[in-house]
Amino acid sequence: MEKGIVIKSTGSWYTVKTTKGDIFNCKIRGTYRIKGIRATSPVAVGDRVEISGIEKDNTSVIEKIEERKNYMIRRASNLSKEYQLIASNIDQAWIIASLVSPKTFLEFIDRFLVTAQAYRIPAFIIFNKSDLYKKELLEELGGLIKLYGDIGYPSYSVSAKEGKGIDFLKQELKGKTTLISGNSGVGKSTLINAVHPEVKLRTGSISDYHKTGKHTTTFAEMVELDSNTFIIDTPGIKGFGVVDFDKGEVFHFFPEIFKVSGKCQFNNCLHTHEPGCAVKKAVEENEIASSRYESYLSILDLDEGRYRGGR
Numbered sequence: 001m002e003k004g005i006v007i008k009s010t011g012s013w014y015t016v017k018t019t020k021g022d023i024f025n026c027k028i029r030g031t032y033r034i035k036g037i038r039a040t041s042p043v044a045v046g047d048r049v050e051i052s053g054i055e056k057d058n059t060s061v062i063e064k065i066e067e068r069k070n071y072m073i074r075r076a077s078n079l080s081k082e083y084q085l086i087a088s089n090i091d092q093a094w095i096i097a098s099l100v101s102p103k104t105f106l107e108f109i110d111r112f113l114v115t116a117q118a119y120r121i122p123a124f125i126i127f128n129k130s131d132l133y134k135k136e137l138l139e140e141l142g143g144l145i146k147l148y149g150d151i152g153y154p155s156y157s158v159s160a161k162e163g164k165g166i167d168f169l170k171q172e173l174k175g176k177t178t179l180i181s182g183n184s185g186v187g188k189s190t191l192i193n194a195v196h197p198e199v200k201l202r203t204g205s206i207s208d209y210h211k212t213g214k215h216t217t218t219f220a221e222m223v224e225l226d227s228n229t230f231i232i233d234t235p236g237i238k239g240f241g242v243v244d245f246d247k248g249e250v251f252h253f254f255p256e257i258f259k260v261s262g263k264c265q266f267n268n269c270l271h272t273h274e275p276g277c278a279v280k281k282a283v284e285e286n287e288i289a290s291s292r293y294e295s296y297l298s299i300l301d302l303d304e305g306r307y308r309g310g311r
Ligand SMILES: Nc1nc2c(ncn2[C@@H]2O[C@H](COP(=O)(O)OP(=O)(O)OP(=O)(O)O)[C@@H](O)[C@H]2O)c(=O)[nH]1
Pocket: 128, 129, 130, 131, 132, 158, 159, 160, 161, 162, 182, 183, 184, 185, 186, 187, 188, 189, 190, 191, 202, 203, 204, 205, 206, 214, 215, 216, 217, 218, 234, 235, 236, 237
């Protein structure tokens, strides 16, 4: 047996880099379950694994997955009972967003943040493509950076294309394993290339993206920036279906809602219709952003499928 880390996943084949630095294509044997959850693929990039001897064709088999420090996970699609493990053993998760081509919905951002919060993963929001924003969008951007920054999520505006804000991001990456996630076309791979030009990940052109609807990055892949700095690039996703939380638990993952919930009249308040609800009052008084409150309600209403969690 040899120990290694999964650096790329296609869903059926996994690339494992061993502690010696050798790279093998591996399959898995048997079935794995994550705390009773059914996953589309039981192994994720970032997993520490043990692989068995090398087969004739230079492939190997993953025999054991070490316990994960944490992981990001989402529903494979809306209403699906299957989950997709996005990555594991990460120090922080960055959601890359854009206000244009394509526009990232706030609900998507909030669902990502809720999941990161639930699994205690520090999350950042990186608004990319700042070079494309004119007056009104710049104002909107400023508002969003303040909104999320005040809640406690560091939020930045960058342009991967023009290299703006990239040096600062480099500092934030140092010594950590960072997951990069977001819609297709927001510039995840371009951003990683800007941070580390030697990497040369494949990026798509927006026109290709609109014409074919194809995702440029199709596999999750871990990129080594230096011996203790790693970035995980992932394929773009359309929606972010959150796992099946207890209804009474969801507001714990909205820090600003949780903060005022202690003042609600009923201690089992779900903040939807109850009398004496301090959360609803705070929304009315604009102390809690209505976009955030709507995201909260949409997660409670998961079964009605208002939000599409598909790819
Ligand atoms: N104007 C502008 N375009 C950008 C910027 N960053 C990326 N792009 C363009 O956006 C398009 C998509 O970039 P990618 O890096 O492939 O996007 P991605 O998020 O990796 O997409 P998937 O791999 O499909 O998930 C490319 O045409 C990039 O050149 C930016 O800061 N400004």
